[in-house]
Amino acid sequence: MTERITTDDVTKVARLARLELSNEELEVFTGQLAGILAHADDIAALDLTDVEPMARPVPLVNVFRADVPGEPLDRDEVMASAPAPEDGQFRVPQILGDEA
């Protein structure tokens, strides 16, 4: 875990997270992220061979609710706060032909 993050890594990560960075931002963020990752060197040095990972404080169990219809969200109320509602749907720009 001693490898540090490079500007190439940050460029890739920003693209995955759908964020656009200026060249100046790229330099600043890379330095800051490297600093935070360097702080984690202390745990990289630990022997954790027989330690189980803990992803959450409460063990995951299937939770079932009573099979009774509930009150759904009001569609007009939901759509009223959408950036571009149209006929009860979310309008988005062209998708086919998208680079993604």
Next chain:
Amino acid sequence: MTAREIANAVRAGERSAVEILDEHLRRIAEREPEIHAFNLVTEDHARATAAAVDAAVAAGQDPGPLAGVPVAIKDNLCTRGIPTTCSSKILDGWRPPYDATVVTRLAAAGAVAVGKTNLDEFAMGSSTENSAFGPTRNPHDTTRVPGGSSGGSAAAVAAGFTPISLGSDTGGSIRQPAALCGVVGVKPTYGLVSRFGLIAFGSSLDQVGPFATTVADAALVCEVIGGHDAGDSTSLPQAFPAVSEHLDDGVSGLRVGIVTEMMGEGIAPEVAAQVRAAADALAAAGATVEEVSVPAVTYGLSSYYLVAPAEASSNLARYDGVRFGQRVEAATTGEMMTATRTAGFGDEVKRRIMLGTFVLSAGYYDAFYGTALKVRTLIRRDFDAAYEKFDVLLSPTSPTTAFAFGDKTADPLAMYLNDVCTIPTNLAGHAAMSVPFGVGADGLPIGVQILAPALGEVPMFRAAAVLEAAAGGAK
């Protein structure tokens, strides 16, 4: 007046909820321009709620244990029809179509919500300086930060705008601002308070809790908002422990440990001295006090700043300009999403999203995220060992008193170090609270943290009540 005093007077018909509300709105009008605790004050909505409380009392009904009590709500808790922003431009203008469970429960108990409080964007920060709508100022000294991320909720209570408020705590976001603003703040055991309607940051760490001026008020709010909720799959199948009925129990025989690792390097000597003074006060009241080593807590910061950003990067993927909030138009949907997120998120949020994306990416997952999760196990193990010998633990809440604006904004790691004593509790899923205890050389409040194991709220509140009395006596 405390929340309990207000509720008693309103239930007895001695005071009207509208009159109580007006008093608090006057205080807000006087000082809010200087403090900026609120993103939004919902005066008309509050007035209608208060009038309904008064009507219920007049009709011989009991509005509930928080009858007529004004309350401020952190702006990352959904309020139906009322803008909820997380202090982020990306959610500006969004009106949730439902209430968070804690908001519903406060209303059902007769509380009067007066507005939405400022926070570090998406609860990421320790000073409220990361808000897209400008920082909140500490009511004790407006050149200082109120702490964060729930800085607005802490400041609202400290300034007397409301006797109680709600915050959320992912790594210290209730306890640290409570300490810096000189009020009581509680981070309950993970799963005791519903997260339904709390806008997610780190889902395995987030927990809602109260701010109050007294330990008894904080206990009451916990009992009102806590308990099982079918809307949250991590909600525990039980009520909040009945802490109110144990506030007068004292601490005779209680076993209290001072966490050695949280008393040394990086902690201001005056803060450590107050923790020792608090321990002395507990000992004088009949508790046994010893130092205890909890070695793995020193790895808390490293683990947290991998786990929390990892969870945040996933949770914040939903802000894509499609369903809610702001959109920056572009030629294609992919470009629209990138333009929206780039314009909508502030630097700290971007930093954590990128960090989280990185530590979850192929080739780094095991080394970073996997390691951090194993360290979580170590921390819980070391806490468990300590709690075999002790009922509660003591530490500073924050390493220093409130710092000046701009002091720690240049270096993210310097800001993160504010939470070194609070983070381990979230990683373990345990309970902890901050109680004001003395002041520093600058005259600003110091908070002492009481830590307890999962569901250890009763001994935690017993110790808090004794510290509150001792702090009052010392003044």
